[in-house]
Amino acid sequence: MSFCSFNGGEKYKDHFQPGIYTCSKCGFELFGSHSKYQHSSPWPAFTETVHADSLSKVPETIPQSKPNALKVSCGRCGQGLGWP
Template sequence: MSFCSFFGGEVYKDHFKPGVYVCSKCDHQLFTSRSKYEHSSPWPAFTETIREDSVSKHQERPGAFKVQCGKCGNGLGHEFVNDGPARGSSRF
């Protein structure tokens, strides 16, 4: 599976088959379907990355980090702290 593209529509928001989501530019593994959950945003939502180095993060404002592919730097969106499905969890 290839991770979402913010331009041209999102095809994986409602996709819940088992698998791994990878960067659309370099195929670096980002998220597993086990960490995916339903959310009201127009993009897929995940609680955690596959590995710590799957993404790089830069704080944009308190509680929000800009997220990029850990290998090629492709923009992936944001991590929102304390906005996941469980108390205190993040949403990617």
Template sequence: MSFCSWFKEEEYRNHFEPGIYVCRRCGHELFSSKMKYRHETPWPAFVKTIRTDSVQKRKESKLALKVSCGKCGNGLGHEFLKDGPDGKMSRF
């Protein structure tokens, strides 16, 4: 899955230090750095969330899901349906 931020240059795209990515608004745990993968798009991408309730998803188009924080609903970006490391949609 890939997530994008349109607020500025994505500062975490090439960031692979060990740790946990959290929601900027409420601090809810979202992703482990161990689940991050390299790809050609300008935003960070993850294969799996910390917990099943880490994020909420809703269909936005045929190719994308809108992804939000599972606790506060803060928008995190999109999951692109054929953008995983194996070219398939990531599922949890």
């Protein structure tokens, strides 16, 4: 399974089969399906990562972002996960 930025519809939002979600750009392991839960956003939601460094989180800098919003990216290659 690969996970990538939201682009009009996330095909893994309602996907709950066993497996590992990986970055679609570099293949780095991000999340295990055991930590996935249903959520109201268009993106899949997880409670934990596969590796301590699976993700990078930095404060969002675009003007329309909400206060305290974080940009979440692949911890290896930096591809954005969830926000274009």
